[in-house]
Structure formats: structure tokens, C-alpha cells
Amino acid sequence: MNKKICFVANSGWYLFNxxxxxxxxxxSEGYEISLICPIDKYSLLLKKSGLNLYHWNxxxxxxxxxxxxxxxxxxxxxxxxxxxxxxxxxxxxxxxYGSLIANLRKIPIxxxxxxxxxxxxxxxxxxxxxxRILILPFYKFLxxxxxxxxxxxxxxxxxxxKKLKIVGSRNSVCIRGSGVNTDxxxxxxxxxxxxxxxxxxxxxxxxxxxxGILELLEACKMLSETKIKYKLYLAGSFDxxxxxxxxxxxxxxxxxxxxxxxxxxxxDMRALYKKVDIVILPSWREGLSKALLEAxxxxxxxxxxxxxxxxxxxxxxxxxxxxxxxDSESIYFAVxxxxxxxxxxxxxxxxxxxxxxxxxxxxxxxxxxxxxxxxLLKK
Numbered sequence: 001m002n003k004k005i006c007f008v009a010n011s012g013w014y015l016f017n018x019x020x021x022x023x024x025x026x027x028s029e030g031y032e033i034s035l036i037c038p039i040d041k042y043s044l045l046l047k048k049s050g051l052n053l054y055h056w057n058x059x060x061x062x063x064x065x066x067x068x069x070x071x072x073x074x075x076x077x078x079x080x081x082x083x084x085x086x087x088x089x090x091x092x093x094x095x096x097y098g099s100l101i102a103n104l105r106k107i108p109i110x111x112x113x114x115x116x117x118x119x120x121x122x123x124x125x126x127x128x129x130x131x132r133i134l135i136l137p138f139y140k141f142l143x144x145x146x147x148x149x150x151x152x153x154x155x156x157x158x159x160x161x162k163k164l165k166i167v168g169s170r171n172s173v174c175i176r177g178s179g180v181n182t183d184x185x186x187x188x189x190x191x192x193x194x195x196x197x198x199x200x201x202x203x204x205x206x207x208x209x210x211x212g213i214l215e216l217l218e219a220c221k222m223l224s225e226t227k228i229k230y231k232l233y234l235a236g237s238f239d240x241x242x243x244x245x246x247x248x249x250x251x252x253x254x255x256x257x258x259x260x261x262x263x264x265x266x267x268d269m270r271a272l273y274k275k276v277d278i279v280i281l282p283s284w285r286e287g288l289s290k291a292l293l294e295a296x297x298x299x300x301x302x303x304x305x306x307x308x309x310x311x312x313x314x315x316x317x318x319x320x321x322x323x324x325x326x327d328s329e330s331i332y333f334a335v336x337x338x339x340x341x342x343x344x345x346x347x348x349x350x351x352x353x354x355x356x357x358x359x360x361x362x363x364x365x366x367x368x369x370x371x372x373x374x375x376l377l378k379k
Contacts, residue, residue, distance in 0.1 A: 003377055004084040008036045008075075008094045010060045012043025012053075018178040018290065019090075022366045023051065029370070034082050036075070054078045060093060061241035072097055079105045086377060090115060096135070099142035109376045112143060113151045114161070115178075116287030116309065121160075127243065139166045149376060151175050151369075153287035156308035173372065176312060177288035179365030182357055185297035187274050190349055198259075199230045199339055202276040202300075204269065204291040205283065206236040207251060209244035212282025212305065217254050218328035219335065224258055228339055232258075235272055237265040273298040277345055278338060282323065282331055286310055293360050296320075296352035301345045303334045313360070319352035 005026060009015050015023070015035055023033055035053045037043050038060070047053040057074040059067045071093075079087070079101055087110040089098040095112045102110040121132065143150055143166050150172040152158035158174050161167045205211040216232075223230055239245055251262065266272055269291075273279070279295035279302050286292075286309025295302055296313060302320035304310040314320040321337070323330035338345050 002030050002032045003086065004032045004034065004082060005373065006034045006036055006079075006082060006084040006087040007090070008056070008087060008098045009090040010037065010058060010093055012037045012040045012046055014090060016042035016046055020046075021179070021181060021362050022369060025366055026370065026373075034084065036078055054082070058093065058097075068097075072101060075101045076104065079107065085109065086111065086373060088113065096138055096142065099145070099148060102147070103142065103145055107147065109147055109149065111149045111151060111372075111376070113153075114157055114287065115153055117157055117160070117285060125243075136164065136166070140164075143167050144171070146171075149173075149372075151372070153177050154308045154312050157287065175365060175368045175372070177293060177360055177365060178290060179362035180290070180293040180297045180356060180360055182297050182353075182361045185270055185273070185294045186353075187298045187300075189274075190299040190346065197229075199228065199278065199335075200276040201230055201232045201335065202235060202272065202279045202295075203232065203281065204235045204272075204279060204295065205281055206242075207234065207238050207246050207248075208242055209246060210284045211236075212284065212326070213246055213251075214254075215282050215326055215328040216280055216331055217258070217260075219331035220255075220258055220260065222328070222332040223335060226336075228336070230259060230335075230339075232260045233263055233272065233276065234260065235263045235266040235269065269294060270298070273300055276300065278303060278335065280304070280331065280335070281310065282326075283307065283310055284325060288312055293356060296360075297356045299349035299353045301338060301348035302352060303331060303338075313355075314352070315355065318348070319355050320348050 007015055007019055015037055027033055033052060035046055035051055036056050038058045039055045043053060058071045075097055085108055087102055087107055089095045089112045099110055099112060148171060150167045152174045153176060155174050158172055203216055207213055220232055238248055273295055279300045281289060281292055281304045283305055285307050288309050292302055292304060292313045302314050303323060304314050305325050306322040307325055311322055314322055316322040321334040323334050
């Protein structure tokens with residue numbers, strides 16, 4: 001009989017954008033794949049493509065205990081119906097709820113992917129600290145089960161979880177990122193930037209403080225005080241439920257009189273990468289930034305922070321520039337340097353693509369993941 005593998009996430013969007021190629025490869029190798037996530041337009045697309053999809057009654061950002069109980073019962077029934085050999089959870093609620101139910105159902109193997117530490121771990125306010133105190137014991141209990149295995153996207157997060165005694169070396173591994181389709185994200189006409197035209201900058205992320213949006217906007221104010229002609233595109237959604245959110249009204253007030261275009265969430269990022277010169281993501285921390293991988297694959301020069309999940313992708317002075325955390329002046333000087341030395345924009349972009357091809361392609365990441373599945377399923 002074919003082995004049954006389940007993917008569990010907090011959105012169809014996540015599975016569609018990050019795991020579609022892995023799912024297709026597993027199906028081609030004869031595995032029976034089931035997807036579990038709440039209803040959204042992407043989950044419907046996955047279902048229409050013929051994939052076996054179960055709609056999970058999960059309210060991702062609810063703190064109502066009744067909603068959580070309903071989600072747990074629903075997930076229990078789904079696991080009972082499928083009876084999988086291996087389950088792979090992504091994002092915090094699926095990890096916690098999924099691991100709990102997998103333990104109750106005595107699922108042979110369940111894998112948890114830590115795709116980034118997020119607000120609970122990097123936040124320093126009272127709410128974040130209280131959530132850490134509440135959630136850490138659950139992580140320690142569930143992720144240390146003999147049936148549990150944890151995948152990290154960078155070595156820093158894995159080391160932190162080891163220090164906190166949430167996981168050990170025997171039940172964790174680092175597989176860097178979700179990979180990027182280097183054939184799709186490819187720009188064969190990556191021409192040298194001309195000093196005579198407007199420099200086009202791109203911020204490819206949700207509009208959150210933790211993504212460094214405020215530092216970038218402050219750097220743009222400095223650019224506007226010079227003779228540099230630029231345009232900044234903001235390509236990301238507004239997460240109104242996130243504690244580090246920036247509302248659209250706040251953003252509009254900040255960018256008043258600045259050459260900044262709010263695009264919201266963009267479906268065709270490849271087309272957008274093609275039209276810009278420099279990609280900037282001053283994030284406070286990432287698992288391993290998918291946006292930066294895509295930008296690098298497209299041969300774009302990158303400015304990002306010297307922090308886990310960003311510095312893994314960019315080699316300072318070779319594939320882009322690393323700036324200190326929460327430092328708007330450094331972002332300004334980095335942009336200024338690239339504009340004044342326009343040959344670096346193409347040189348960094350060319351080297352960035354080489355790095356992605358050698359380290360972060362979908363094939364490399366998916367091969368490592370499937371190899372892990374096969375190893376665990378043999379036990």
C-alpha cells in the first residue's frame with residue numbers, strides 16, 4: 001500500500017505558494033497526499049487541481065477557547081478518517097493543535113516545520129513575554145515526543161530551540177527554506193541600471209513593523225532630501241490582527257509626498273521583480289525569506305538586515321548588502337552606494353542567482369525533505 005502523508009497549514013495560500021512542488025513530486029513517487037487547511041481561494045484552487053483536500057475549521061487569529069475546541073475536534077476527526085503514516089505541520093497553530101491530536105491518535109510520525117520564530121519569540125512587550133511563558137511548555141511537551149521530528153529553516157532557530165530544551169539533535173534538522181523554482185523565477189534580460197532613470201525599489205513583504213517597514217520609510221525620507229530620483233513599491237498585505245501591524249491609514253500619513261506606491265498583495269511577483277532594480281527587506285528576523293530567495297533567483301541586488309533568515313541568503317558585498325537591525329541610516333547609505341556604483345546592482349544580482357542555484361533551488365530543498373520522509377517512514 002502507498003504511504004499516506006498529510007500536510008497541515010493555517011491557510012491554503014501557504015500550501016499553494018510554498019509546498020505545491022514538493023506535493024507534486026511526492027505524488028509522482030507514489031505517495032498518497034492529503035492537504036488539511038481552512039477554506040480560502042487557494043485551497044479551492046488546490047482542490048480543483050485534483051488534490052485530496054480537507055477543509056479544517058480553524059480560525060487562525062481567534063483567541064476564543066470555544067473556537068479552539070471546535071478546531072481540535074474537527075482535526076481529530078480528519079486524522080481519524082485519513083489515518084496517515086506521516087503528518088507534516090506548518091505554522092504555530094497547526095504545530096500545536098496538530099501535534100496534540102497526532103499524539104492522541106498515535107500517528108507514527110509527525111513533523112513540525114518552524115518557518116520563523118515570529119512575534120511570540122522576537123516580541124519584547126508584556127503580551128509577547130506572557131505568550132512565551134504559556135506556549136513554551138507546550139512546545140517542550142509536544143516536540144519532544146518520540147514520534148515528533150522538527151525541521152528548522154535556519155541554524156540559529158534550531159540552536160535556540162536546543163538551548164531551550166524544546167528539541168534535541170536526535171529529533172531535529174535544518175533544511176534551509178522552502179526552495180525556489182529557479183526556472184520560473186528567472187530574468188534573462190537583467191540589464192545594467194542606468195543612472196539617467198528613476199531607481200525602482202521593492203519591499204516584498206507584509207506591512208508590519210517586524211518586517212522593517214518603518215525603518216525603510218525613514219530611509220526613503222532621507223533619499224527624498226537628495227537629488228536621487230526613486231520609486232518604492234510596497235508589495236504586501238496589511239495584517240490587521242498582528243501586534244506589529246501598520247494600518248493603511250497610518251502608512252498613507254507616513255508616505256505623504258513620497259514617491260511610494262502601495263500595491264497590496266501581488267499575485268504575479270515575477271513580473272514585479274523584473275521591473276525593479278533593488279529589493280529591500282529590513283526584517284527583524286525570518287525563517288528563511290521566500291521573497292529574498294525569489295528576488296535572488298531573478299538576479300536582483302538585495303539590501304537586507306544582518307539577521308537570521310536574511311543573512312543566510314545574502315553574502316555581504318558579493319550578492320547584496322547587509323545592514324544593522326532597525327537602522328534607517330544604514331538602509332539609506334546602502335541604497336545610495338548602489339545608485340552611485342550602478343555596476344554593483346548587476347554584479348550583485350548575477351552572484352545572487354548563482355548562490356540560489358547552488359544552495360536554495362526547489363530541487364535541492366525538496367530532495368532533502370523527501371529523503372527525510374523516507375528515512376523516518378522506515379523506522
